Amino acid sequence: MPRLMKKVSRKAGLTPGSLIHIGEKKLERARIRAINYDEQRFREEELKTIEESLPLKEAPGVTWINVDGLHQVEVLEKIGAYFALHPLVLEDILNTEQRPKMEDYGDYIYVVLKMIHYDDKKNEIEAEQVSLILGPTFVLSFQERAGDLFDPVRERIRGSGGRIRKVGPDYLCYSLADAIVDGYFAVLEKLGEQIEAAERELVTHPSPKTLRLIHGLRREMILLRKSIWPLREVIGGLQREDSPLIADATRVYLGDVHDHTVRVIETLESYRDMLSAMLDIYLSSMSIKLNEVMKALTLIATIFIPLTFVAGVYGMNFKYMPELEWRWGYFMAWLVMIAMATSLYAYFKRKKWL
Amino acid sequence: MPRLMKKVSRKAGLTPGSLIHIGEKKLERARIRAINYDEQRFREEELKTIEESLPLKEAPGVTWINVDGLHQVEVLEKIGAYFALHPLVLEDILNTEQRPKMEDYGDYIYVVLKMIHYDDKKNEIEAEQVSLILGPTFVLSFQERAGDLFDPVRERIRGSGGRIRKVGPDYLCYSLADAIVDGYFAVLEKLGEQIEAAERELVTHPSPKTLRLIHGLRREMILLRKSIWPLREVIGGLQREDSPLIADATRVYLGDVHDHTVRVIETLESYRDMLSAMLDIYLSSMSIKLNEVMKALTLIATIFIPLTFVAGVYGMNFKYMPELEWRWGYFMAWLVMIAMATSLYAYFKRKKWL
Amino acid sequence: MPRLMKKVSRKAGLTPGSLIHIGEKKLERARIRAINYDEQRFREEELKTIEESLPLKEAPGVTWINVDGLHQVEVLEKIGAYFALHPLVLEDILNTEQRPKMEDYGDYIYVVLKMIHYDDKKNEIEAEQVSLILGPTFVLSFQERAGDLFDPVRERIRGSGGRIRKVGPDYLCYSLADAIVDGYFAVLEKLGEQIEAAERELVTHPSPKTLRLIHGLRREMILLRKSIWPLREVIGGLQREDSPLIADATRVYLGDVHDHTVRVIETLESYRDMLSAMLDIYLSSMSIKLNEVMKALTLIATIFIPLTFVAGVYGMNFKYMPELEWRWGYFMAWLVMIAMATSLYAYFKRKKWL
Amino acid sequence: MPRLMKKVSRKAGLTPGSLIHIGEKKLERARIRAINYDEQRFREEELKTIEESLPLKEAPGVTWINVDGLHQVEVLEKIGAYFALHPLVLEDILNTEQRPKMEDYGDYIYVVLKMIHYDDKKNEIEAEQVSLILGPTFVLSFQERAGDLFDPVRERIRGSGGRIRKVGPDYLCYSLADAIVDGYFAVLEKLGEQIEAAERELVTHPSPKTLRLIHGLRREMILLRKSIWPLREVIGGLQREDSPLIADATRVYLGDVHDHTVRVIETLESYRDMLSAMLDIYLSSMSIKLNEVMKALTLIATIFIPLTFVAGVYGMNFKYMPELEWRWGYFMAWLVMIAMATSLYAYFKRKKWL
Amino acid sequence: MPRLMKKVSRKAGLTPGSLIHIGEKKLERARIRAINYDEQRFREEELKTIEESLPLKEAPGVTWINVDGLHQVEVLEKIGAYFALHPLVLEDILNTEQRPKMEDYGDYIYVVLKMIHYDDKKNEIEAEQVSLILGPTFVLSFQERAGDLFDPVRERIRGSGGRIRKVGPDYLCYSLADAIVDGYFAVLEKLGEQIEAAERELVTHPSPKTLRLIHGLRREMILLRKSIWPLREVIGGLQREDSPLIADATRVYLGDVHDHTVRVIETLESYRDMLSAMLDIYLSSMSIKLNEVMKALTLIATIFIPLTFVAGVYGMNFKYMPELEWRWGYFMAWLVMIAMATSLYAYFKRKKWL
DSSP states (O other): OOOSSOOOGGGTTSOTTOOOOBSOOOOSSOEEEEEEEOSSOEEEEEESSGGGGHHHHHSSSEEEEEEEOOOOHHHHHHHHHHHTOOHHHHHHHHBTTOOOEEEEOSSOEEEEEEEEEEETTTTEEEEEEEEEEEOSSEEEEEESSOOSTTHHHHHHHHSTTSGGGTSOHHHHHHHHHHHHHHHHHHHHHHHHHHHHHHHHHHHHOOOHHHHHHHHHHHHHHHHHHHHHHHHHHHHHHHHHOOOTTSOHHHHHHHHHHHHHHHHHHHHHHHHHHHHHHHHHHHHHHHHHHHHHHHHHHHHHHHHHHHHHHHHHHTTOOOSOOHHHHSTTHHHHHHHHHHHHHHHHHHHHHHTTOO | OOOSSOOOGGGTTSOTTOOOOBSOOOOSSOEEEEEEEOSSOEEEEEESSGGGGHHHHHSSSEEEEEEEOOOOHHHHHHHHHHTTOOHHHHHHHHBTTOOOEEEEOSSOEEEEEEEEEEETTTTEEEEEEEEEEEOSSEEEEEESSOOSTTHHHHHHHHSSSSGGGTSOHHHHHHHHHHHHHHHHHHHHHHHHHHHHHHHHHHHHOOOHHHHHHHHHHHHHHHHHHHHHHHHHHHHHHHHHOOOTTSOHHHHHHHHHHHHHHHHHHHHHHHHHHHHHHHHHHHHHHHHHHHHHHHHHHHHHHHHHHHHHHHHHHTTOOOSOOHHHHSTTHHHHHHHHHHHHHHHHHHHHHHTTOO | OOOSSOOOGGGTTSOTTOOOOBSOOOOSSOEEEEEEEOSSOEEEEEESSGGGGHHHHHSSSEEEEEEEOOOOHHHHHHHHHHTTOOHHHHHHHHBTTOOOEEEEOSSOEEEEEEEEEEETTTTEEEEEEEEEEEOSSEEEEEESSOOSTTHHHHHHHHSTTSGGGTSOHHHHHHHHHHHHHHHHHHHHHHHHHHHHHHHHHHHHOOOHHHHHHHHHHHHHHHHHHHHHHHHHHHHHHHHHOOOTTSOHHHHHHHHHHHHHHHHHHHHHHHHHHHHHHHHHHHHHHHHHHHHHHHHHHHHHHHHHHHHHHHHHHTTOOOSOOHHHHSTTHHHHHHHHHHHHHHHHHHHHHHTTOO | OOOSSOOOGGGTTSOTTOOOOBSOOOOSSOEEEEEEEOSSOEEEEEESSGGGGHHHHHSSSEEEEEEEOOOOHHHHHHHHHHTTOOHHHHHHHHBTTOOOEEEEOSSOEEEEEEEEEEETTTTEEEEEEEEEEEOSSEEEEEESSOOSTTHHHHHHHHSTTSGGGTSOHHHHHHHHHHHHHHHHHHHHHHHHHHHHHHHHHHHHOOOHHHHHHHHHHHHHHHHHHHHHHHHHHHHHHHHHOOOTTSOHHHHHHHHHHHHHHHHHHHHHHHHHHHHHHHHHHHHHHHHHHHHHHHHHHHHHHHHHHHHHHHHHHTTOOOSOOHHHHSTTHHHHHHHHHHHHHHHHHHHHHHTTOO | OOOSSOOOGGGTTSOTTOOOOBSOOOOSSOEEEEEEEOSSOEEEEEESSGGGGHHHHHSSSEEEEEEEOOOOHHHHHHHHHHHTOOHHHHHHHHBTTOOOEEEEOSSOEEEEEEEEEEETTTTEEEEEEEEEEEOSSEEEEEESSOOSTTHHHHHHHHSTTSGGGTSOHHHHHHHHHHHHHHHHHHHHHHHHHHHHHHHHHHHHOOOHHHHHHHHHHHHHHHHHHHHHHHHHHHHHHHHHOOOTTSOHHHHHHHHHHHHHHHHHHHHHHHHHHHHHHHHHHHHHHHHHHHHHHHHHHHHHHHHHHHHHHHHHHTTOOOSOOHHHHSTTHHHHHHHHHHHHHHHHHHHHHHTTOO
């Protein structure tokens, strides 16, 4: 069960801008990869120290520096100094409990997003914070751990023909955001399959396990909502932002991502509706099942209790009980009892209780 | 049961603008029909290759090219090249999981809508994506399969007298949107009938089948909402769009369609309210029914259990039990038992439990 | 039970502007009444043919032409031609499934409203569509059947003293809208009385009939909402509309009607809240009642079952059962049984189950 | 139980502006009190006829005329004539079913508010309509009955030192509105106490009485909402109104009242949330209680029924029943029965049903 | 259980601006601390009388005067006079039932916030009102009691290196607001832990205690909402306020606090969703548990009641009962009974009731 909220309070009261990594340490050592490209050239290297990235800032073409792992605060401090980032930006990159947002600092645009993927082993959604910084010639990206959602983008850069090699860092930034949003679809599909499985189970053989399944899915929806709703604002903000860093041609593409985020939200909301409809159905199925069992009890008990009474009557030991002496008394008792059972049965049948 | 969400994730990470058909292949071969008309002339033909449509782009009057079937990507690629469509538009036409939207690309307006109809055989709603492209002299329409909702529009074009022959492609585009929205009314009528049938069943003889019916209808509402709500935005956007492609005279007609979509939405919402009211009623009907059965049990059991006890007492084998020796003991026992039954009955009657 | 939705789909696909009457035929023959007045003069006549209204259009003063009954399409066609109405307006007048709306066509303003009244005989709300057309010197009104809600307005015109005779057709139009909104209050009062009656029943003797009553009222609310909410937009739109057809002095009066519609909506919403609160109460009353019956069963059964067991024990036929031979065995058995009953009773009492 | 809606329909169809008092007659005779003051002077008198107020309109300083009782229509007619009020204003003052609103008529501002107080005797909220008219040198106030909420304001005017004596009628008008809003706090406190009492009852000994209490409180909330929500609009409207009648210095004070109304609304909404949370708790408490009783029944019945069966077996009269002849048969029967009871008890204990 | 609403009505009707302390007296004696600093200098002193603060107003650098304890009205009166505060501001500082708000008085900005912390001893949330006044060279802060949330800010001022020493009072004001918002996170973490604990309890062993826990948490959410929602408006207002008192550099930091408040709200809302999901689960768990117990009863009772009947039959004392004389009658009776029990058991098993 994922935690509802991580510990952030130990930071309370510190100077704003103090660099402290909040979150789990998910990687042993920060890994820095730099890609520099333009339409003709392409260079990719893994940096050992952050100082190596220094010349890249001034290099022609587009530079993309990707940092995996955030716990080495000194790495971030140096990058912050080289690229002249605001102290609050550095603080937000390190605080992995950040809300998705977009901020225009003039020289660069800072974007925080949540990247999610479904961990099939643990059977739960994993969220990771991704920070993007879009400058005039560079894009910096910070991930909590080495992920593979950005690999297709790298692939497209390596292939020399694509649009991505012809245009600026804003398009690269869009491509990364697009990859992240595509990750949401993959997770929603997984959830959709689970909801459908739960629905089938609900129809065929509802059980308390189904209830726990539904509850688990609702819980995931509630947590997912918190990262999905701000996503739309962020992408919409990027699209509308009146900044020279974003070319008009790129805005069309951002509009496309924006549509995707809206679809993600609508899908999520329809899942929520579906789940609460399923909960209603589950509860009433359960009550109907109890109903049936109760009716069976009613039938059997209500038919036998009067018969038992009759048997009890003729089991009494009174000295003077004329029926006991009759030749056909026993058979008459049986007749009486069968008549009672039959008429009760007919009564229930007529009342449609059977 | 229609799927909650189709597979789109296999596309995740591809270059934006890569043309891949997402959705089921619903037709063997794409079918291309072209109509060219103005007030005097009218020509309709079925194209074998998409190249034949080339001269139509330059032809005088209004040209309407309708493509049924989307899986032949090369057809779309050629059309995209001839009519200079943006790569994202082509991608969206092929991705049948698109959210209804309207985008103004300057030279043309791109509209995505969902066309629905009720499949009486499968007893479920079928949705199909329709893409419309409105240019200065042409309308392109892309359907997933050959539908008949557009036939009345074709009929009106063939008939020479109507307004449609006198005005431009914007009015044709409006007519197609109008036909699609009319399709929603037909489906809502079907659903309305089903709701009324379920309501009648609910009043006369509620059963678990009714519950499943209500659940199925609610599920359809949830899925329908996802295509209906954006519909309003799309039509409203078309009406307000400040584009030379849409004449002012046509805006009045678009306003009319807009009113229809609002009515569709309100009808859907009132259906939802109705269904959740019906679910409440169903659940309470069920509990009332159980109530009645329980009360019958209560009555019969609660009356006979004490009597059985009395009979049990006089079935004991104690040596010294004075009552057993009495001449009228047996009759007195009967009297006691009848008195007990009668007073319990009267008590229940007075308490209104009967 | 009023229908959820009338058949409109048979119209689907027709040319927009084709005149087809959608709705029930509620009157044998259309009835046309014309009133022409100014501060000094007043003339009222019943027209046999619509052609007679022709000179009235040019007549000095204010002209009010009222048409009861819509199924005679040719009547409407002629009026449309005389007064130069847009084809969509004529279509909307005939389609009685129209959503309330207001449209400014420059030369005239077109208003659609729903007029409701409570039919005491059928015990249900009847809705009727009223179309108003406000021109520079005339008001046209179209009703589905001869109603009496407009009679007080006619009365006020006949009386020579009122403000209505001194001002233009906009004030007449306002008076008609005001009369329609007043009709809503009358219906809401009826519903309020029914809700109060249901509430009294709920408190004194809730029964499944109460449930059906509450459900029926909720159903009516859901249908009523669909005509009431747009009403506010319509009146608010009229008030704000920047048209020379509406004098500023009249806007104050329209503001008053607007306040009334807001009050109608708020009353409806508070009724809805009330009804859902009542449903909660009903369901819990029912469960409490079942509760009580169950507890009575519990008590009686739980007290007698152990006693019956004791009686059963001494009804066994073992050869060696010392108690059976005791002189006071029978009385001791009674003592044991009475002690058991008393202690169970005391236990239940202490647990507050009684 | 307060009525859901008062009769207003008898007014339907009358000329707008016709003066008819709608509401109960709460006072025998209208009482008119006039106060005229400026920083130096102060004069207070009770007027016998409305004509006496005539010179006050022209008097220097601020004049406040307060009318208690609305059923004497002629009084109002005269005031309307003296102060040149719009006929709709007069009509609205008399119609005590008015929705709170604010209207700027240029020469004066017309404000309708609902004044509420909690009637401890009847144990219900009483609402009364207050109309305020703010002119350049005067304030007119109309109450349905003589209330005491305005007395503190009078007191402050009598005391010569306060700010109220130094500033214009807008500040007086603000003071009256402030007094009315303070009245809401007093009522909300009463309701808060009742909710807390109901909550205590809910925790200690929930009973159907608690349910009725909760229902009654919810009902009051629903009715209260109808007068509270518009209140905010009215005060906010006054604050923003661009009228020379309201000095900028007074706007700060109106902002303060506005904050109070927002707090009133938030308190009401949190009460509503609280009450619906309490209803949930009540219903589940009830079901838990039933649960416990049911379990006790289960236990006792399920333990004794098998024992009774065993006793029944050895009560059979077969000729050849070997156990009956055994020396220790009776004791063995007891052993069997005790073993059965104990193992059932242990089973239930292990299952945590006890 | 915290009170729903404190008594404010005793103030009703007083002159606006009359200084009365509303709230509990939480401190014996007001404590006044003054800090004056600029980049070089730093002076901190505890004032005995408020007069000592007089020279500080004119002192160079930034002055922060903090008052703990509000019941000494005369202290506030003097401060109000020295710093020329509006009477309404003074009144609001004293009324601790104020709604969080921000007001720009030109010369200074007045901000009211609620500071909360979780009292581990009482196990409840404690709220305290904090008023901040931001002037051109000073910040005044008023607390109900000596808190420690501001201590880290003091620490940062004492340390000479931080940004806080280099910039103006707006940054100090931001730091205080930031400290308050951080306090909300700490409380939300506590609540999050409690919710998770309740959720674990719900899954492992739900009991009425869990229900009370959930209800208590929901209640706290409802009360918390009232102070959290306005918080966002206040901080957002400060950020947007077009006042020379707030430097542009500080707006970035305020934006950061604004993001935090949005995250606080979203967390609270997701807690609410979670709690209502948990309530659903609790109720259905309870009903499932009852279900199981009921089924056990059903099984045992329904199996034994027919057997008891059979035993009763052969306990009858009729003279002529052939079976009684049979040699193997008794064993046959056992066979019959075992067959009945087995077939009932098999029937229930097949029906999946076991």
